[in-house]
Structures are given as C-alpha cells and as structure tokens.
Amino acid sequence: MKKIILVALMFGTLISYANENINTEDAKKTVKVEFNNVKKGQTLTIKNSNGLTVYNNEIQNSGDYSKTFDFSALENGIYSAELNKDFEIVIKQFNVENGLVTFLNNKDEKIFKPIIRTEGELLLISKINFNNEPLKVSLYYNDEAVLTETLSGDKILKRVYKLSQKETGVYKVVISSDERTYSKEFKI
Known part of the structure; x- marks a missing residue:
C-alpha cells in the first residue's frame, strides 16, 4: 500500500511538473x-x-x-x-x-527624455541621466549653428543658456542622447 501511494505521489508530481513547464513556456506566436x-x-x-x-x-x-x-x-x-x-x-x-x-x-x-523649456531669452535644458549617456546640445539661429556642447558626468544633466535679446528670431535646439534625437523650435 505504501508503494502504491509513493508511486502515485511521484506520478502526480511528474504530471504537475510537466504541466507547469507547458504553461510557462516562454516562446509564443x-x-x-x-x-x-x-x-x-x-x-x-x-x-x-x-x-x-x-x-x-x-x-x-x-x-x-x-x-x-x-x-x-x-x-x-x-x-x-x-x-x-x-x-x-x-x-x-x-x-x-x-x-x-x-x-x-x-x-x-x-x-528619460530631455526637458527643453524657454523663459524669455533663457533656454533651459535638463535630463535625468541614470544610464550615464552624454547629452549633445546643438543650438541653431536662423538655421546657422551657434553652439554645440556635450554634457556628461552627472545623474541630472542641466544647463541654462542666456540668448541675446538683440538676436530675435527663430531658434532651434537639437539634443542627442541614448541614440535618439529631440528638437524644439522657439522664437525670442
């Protein structure tokens, strides 16, 4: 009787284990x-x-x-x-x-995406940088590059740029990080 119960328990465990493998199969269509x-x-x-x-x-x-x-x-x-x-x-x-x-x-x-804000003639850029990727900032005024800078080294990258009040017109900032590019156009 003990042998039959032991065999039944082993068989039940084997079936349970097999069903568990089928139900948790990782690859699916x-x-x-x-x-x-x-x-x-x-x-x-x-x-x-x-x-x-x-x-x-x-x-x-x-x-x-x-x-x-x-x-x-x-x-x-x-x-x-x-x-x-x-x-x-x-x-x-x-x-x-x-x-x-x-x-x-x-x-x-x-x-985390960079945050790009403008306040008057100020351009404010920040980015949470837990993966330590450099942040390349390029600023264009009337389609001409006026600044290129790479920020790195901190867990929070941030920079404030003061733009000339005399140079009014269309600006564009292009930011590259984590193999992605973000851009924003603005006027002052």
Missing part, C-alpha cells in the same frame, strides 16, 4: 503587450534592431493598455516595443526566432 498608466496621445512603436519602425499606433484611451500581436511573420531578430510617454520612453525587448517570440527580460528599460 502571439504576444500580449501591456503597459500600465498610459495616457491618450502617447504612442506605441515596435522597431527592429536597425531602428526601422514595423508598427506605430497612438494610444486612444488613458489607463492600462493591452494589445495582442501576432509576430510570427516578422523576420528573425531582436525587436523592441516602445511606449513614448511625456518625459520617458519605456522599452520591452523581445526576440523573434522562427515565428516564435521570447521576451528578453522581465524588467522594462526606461530612457
């Missing part, structure tokens, strides 16, 4: 992409490893976002699902191999 606390107007972009956009959609409703994708037709490679928010970009990376998708890590990557 369809994938649900989820983000919490999205706002209407934010965008979801899916890019390949070369930065080519394969999907782009503007979020229509605020709250939690969930969409199921069939990535089985994508070429083999690493892709990223990027939620472009007001001040940050949240990135989930995944691998497509033979039509099956596997997420590469459980933790979302975050890239």
